[in-house]
Amino acid sequence: MPKQRRLSLRQRVVVAIVVAVALGVGGYGALAYREVSRSILATTEGRLRGIAQQLTQASAANNATRDQRYATVAADPAVRAVIRSATPANVAAARKVLATLGADNAALVVADIRDATGRVVLKLRDSQPTFSHPTAGTDTVNATPLFARGDTVLIEYGAPIRDAGAIIGRVARVQSTAGSAGNLQTVLRLIGNGAKILLGNADGSLWTDLEHRVQRPPPTNKGLVTYERDGARRVSVSSPYLGTAIVAAVEMPEDLVLAPQRAVLWILVGAGALVVLLAAAVGWWASSGITRPIVRLTDAAERISAGDLASPIGDALSMPPVDRLAASFEAMRRSVKSAHDSLETQVADRTRELHEAQEELVRKERLATLGQLSSSVGHELRNPLGVMTNAVYFLEMTLKDVPQKVRDYLGILRTQVRLSEKIVSDLLDFARVKEPQRTAVALRQVVDEQLGRVTIPPTVRVDRDVPDSLPTVQVDAVQVGQVVLNLITNAAQAMEADGGVLTLRAAASNGTVRLSVEDTGPGIAPENLAKVFEPLFTTKARGIGLGLSVSRSLAVANGGMLAVTSEPGHGAHFTLDLPTRAGA
Numbered sequence: 001m002p003k004q005r006r007l008s009l010r011q012r013v014v015v016a017i018v019v020a021v022a023l024g025v026g027g028y029g030a031l032a033y034r035e036v037s038r039s040i041l042a043t044t045e046g047r048l049r050g051i052a053q054q055l056t057q058a059s060a061a062n063n064a065t066r067d068q069r070y071a072t073v074a075a076d077p078a079v080r081a082v083i084r085s086a087t088p089a090n091v092a093a094a095r096k097v098l099a100t101l102g103a104d105n106a107a108l109v110v111a112d113i114r115d116a117t118g119r120v121v122l123k124l125r126d127s128q129p130t131f132s133h134p135t136a137g138t139d140t141v142n143a144t145p146l147f148a149r150g151d152t153v154l155i156e157y158g159a160p161i162r163d164a165g166a167i168i169g170r171v172a173r174v175q176s177t178a179g180s181a182g183n184l185q186t187v188l189r190l191i192g193n194g195a196k197i198l199l200g201n202a203d204g205s206l207w208t209d210l211e212h213r214v215q216r217p218p219p220t221n222k223g224l225v226t227y228e229r230d231g232a233r234r235v236s237v238s239s240p241y242l243g244t245a246i247v248a249a250v251e252m253p254e255d256l257v258l259a260p261q262r263a264v265l266w267i268l269v270g271a272g273a274l275v276v277l278l279a280a281a282v283g284w285w286a287s288s289g290i291t292r293p294i295v296r297l298t299d300a301a302e303r304i305s306a307g308d309l310a311s312p313i314g315d316a317l318s319m320p321p322v323d324r325l326a327a328s329f330e331a332m333r334r335s336v337k338s339a340h341d342s343l344e345t346q347v348a349d350r351t352r353e354l355h356e357a358q359e360e361l362v363r364k365e366r367l368a369t370l371g372q373l374s375s376s377v378g379h380e381l382r383n384p385l386g387v388m389t390n391a392v393y394f395l396e397m398t399l400k401d402v403p404q405k406v407r408d409y410l411g412i413l414r415t416q417v418r419l420s421e422k423i424v425s426d427l428l429d430f431a432r433v434k435e436p437q438r439t440a441v442a443l444r445q446v447v448d449e450q451l452g453r454v455t456i457p458p459t460v461r462v463d464r465d466v467p468d469s470l471p472t473v474q475v476d477a478v479q480v481g482q483v484v485l486n487l488i489t490n491a492a493q494a495m496e497a498d499g500g501v502l503t504l505r506a507a508a509s510n511g512t513v514r515l516s517v518e519d520t521g522p523g524i525a526p527e528n529l530a531k532v533f534e535p536l537f538t539t540k541a542r543g544i545g546l547g548l549s550v551s552r553s554l555a556v557a558n559g560g561m562l563a564v565t566s567e568p569g570h571g572a573h574f575t576l577d578l579p580t581r582a583g584a
Contacts (some may be wrong), residue, residue, distance in 0.1 A: 041256070047234065079097055109128065111123070145245045146201050156173070224236075235252055285341050380383070392417065436479050450485040453485060454485065463501055469511065470513055474579055475559070479554040487576070495521045517576070532548050561577045
């Protein structure tokens with residue numbers, strides 16, 4: 001699994017500050033929200049209760065006037081007369097009195113006069129329906145509980161008809177509650193959009209919104225009630241109609257009631273978010289001064305543990321709590337770096353010495369073995385080569401009139417014998433480097449002698465700049481001559497195919513004369529440059545690779561040094577340094 005990225009110290013500090021502030025703001029916001037909710041609900045309850053009480057009080061005042069009107073109608077002689085005898089004259093007189101109960105009222109369903117048994121004696125209009133009334137014997141002026149016919153909710157108002165103190169009938173008026181809705185529009189507008197006034201029986205058997213029958217709200221006398229109807233949450237407050245079995249309730253949608261609460265919630269959320277953002281910004285700014293030194297100290301410790309001892313801890317750790325710790329880390333870094341550098345130097349020196357000693361040991365072993373072989377082979381081959389040289393000389397002297405082709409072959413034979421003698425000489429020189437007999441020698445004379453011994457190809461031009469005024473060098477003339485001969489021979493052979501320039505220069509400096517031998521041949525490959533002085537290393541098609549190895553040995557034996565530099569395609573440059581003082 002990939003390693004999860006951990007928060008930085010600074011980020012953790014900011015997160016802690018933001019979480020703390022968010023918890024504080026959230027807790028305060030929750031308390032404020034709860035208090036706002038309580039306040040809104042309390043205000044709503046008081047408002048709805050006040051409206052419900054105003055409705056019931058207004059209804060009580062209307063009921064007194066209504067009861068007086070019903071009592072007057074019930075006491076009218078024409079009403080009593082029609083109960084005793086429903087003659088046409090009595091019916092006309094009683095109907096005229098009955099019309100005073102509101103014949104033109106749109107809410108009116110029926111107005112009638114009944115006898116003591118509840119039988120309808122007279123209706124205001126013959127076309128009006130007839131109801132059965134279980135409350136016909138009621139001896140007071142009152143309103144009956146609500147009752148329904150289909151979806152229509154009705155209410156009956158009535159008064160007893162008395163004759164000589166006995167109840168002989170009842171004057172009644174049945175009307176629809178829908179007729180009262182128009183009278184309450186002003187009140188509804190005062191309450192607000194979505195508000196409703198409900199009427200219902202106190203026993204909960206029937207409720208209406210003054211237009212339709214509805215599910216009753218939970219009955220209560222304890223204050224604001226919350227419930228659900230028709231898929232919506234609602235709140236209401238109820239109040240009883242005095243002297244009746246009817247209850248009035250003022251209802252509003254909960255969303256409408258809590259709209260200010262939601263507005264306050266969004267304000268709290270916005271303010272809380274702003275406070276959290278400000279806390280994050282302040283925390284990010286303030287934490288930098290706390291965490292930056294600690295982070296840098298941690299980075300410095302990690303660099304030190306990873307081996308980076310060169311990078312200083314820095315001067316940004318200037319806060320008092322970390323001054324001493326930073327100084328201790330810096331001192332530790334310097335101490336560890338010093339010890340580390342010293343140890344690396346010692347290891348490098350010892351490794352180099354060991355490598356050089358190992359190379360020297362291997363070289364000496366190889367040289368010893370090669371020397372023994374060279375000495376044996378050289379002595380065995382020198383005598384046959386001498387015989388061959390004498391034989392070639394004899395044939396050249398005795399064969400005067402032979403064809404040119406025979407003479408050419410004798411020349412080839414002589415050249416190959418000389419090459420073989422050169423190889424044998426290299427083997428013998430390598431096997432026994434004699435103690436040099438050092439005398440004062442003019443380098444110009446040595447260079448001229450060796451140039452005379454080498455066959456320079458016609459394609460090679462020689463530039464020589466070896467002044468006679470150079471100081472003499474304290475060397476063995478024969479051995480140094482052998483070195484110079486090898487250098488000139490190698491340079492000429494390197495340019496034999498394509499031609500070029502062989503340059504010999506010499507100059508004196510600080511008790512040393514340096515001879516430079518340069519060619520314009522193909523040069524030496526970089527990977528071979530360090531091997532050219534090793535025994536038996538050669539890139540030539542002929543030769544055994546001992547010339548340069550013997551040359552360096554002779555140069556060192558005479559107190560000098562032989563070195564080479566080269567770039568592929570730009571020739572080789574050998575330098576031979578020789579001392580001008582004895583004992584150097």
